Amino acid sequence: MSSLEEKTLSTEQIFTGKIISLQVDEVELPNGKTSKREIIKHPGAVAIIALTDDKKVVMVEQYRKALERTLVEIPAGKLEKGEKPEVCAVRELEEETGYECEKIDWLTSFYTSPGFADELVHLYVATGLNKKVNAAELDEDEFVNLIEVTLEEALELMKNQKIYDAKTAFAVQYLQLKEALKTK
Structure with missing residues (x-):
């Protein structure tokens, strides 16, 4: 101990x-x-940084009752009992965005609020996106608007508090850092 x-x-x-x-x-x-x-x-969750071929980030706009407001977020969802995070990430990407991916890579995992919760989010990067003709559907109580934004637009959404959750802010800042390191 x-x-x-x-x-x-x-x-x-x-x-x-x-x-x-x-x-x-x-x-x-x-x-x-x-x-x-x-x-x-909490059973755990996944979140996906889905990047289009033209370097846009696929996001969803969704109403969050706990906050009484709409947020722009990266696709994410809860792990089902016994489900592997990578399988969940592929499923959630398809359900929330209609996209399938050629490649999905684990980036990191993090606890959202360790002071009072055990929720662990597994963050993935999905590339080689293709829109599915017969994509899986959202859960019956889930409603989202699909948007695709550039990194600059995502940073503006953060500035305007449209992106206001930790997983999405983390994702945007990861992309910003990755871009900054490319230019060095």
């Missing part, structure tokens, strides 16, 4: 939903005292 580790003494399941569950853990702190931790459990 590291000097910072918190030992779980008990877990109380508060809520189990379609996407997340909430539990409250009583923990023993490194100093021997106890405290409570509210934890959201």
Whole structure:
């Protein structure tokens, strides 16, 4: 046990939903005292930087009820039980954008909010995009507008707070850094 580790003494399941569950853990702190931790459990997700042959980024505009506003985001979705992230990324790309890809590469994985949630997002880059004739459809409760933007347009969307979520901001800044390194 590291000097910072918190030992779980008990877990109380508060809520189990379609996407997340909430539990409250009583923990023993490194100093021997106890405290409570509210934890959201999430099955994990994927996000895809989908690049067209003309270097545009395929994004979706989607209403986010938790924020009561519409955001522009890279395609993303929740892992199904037992599903491999790469398989999920290909599926979500097709469902949300209608594109299939010739190549999909894992870029990185990151926790979205480790202070209270265990959601791990696996980020992929998809290239060699082709629009499918009979693409998989969105979930019945999912509605998106498809847009394709240049890196400059994506940076402007960030500036105007249309791109305002961490995974998409991370993706845009990754592309910006990649472009900057090319010019050196």
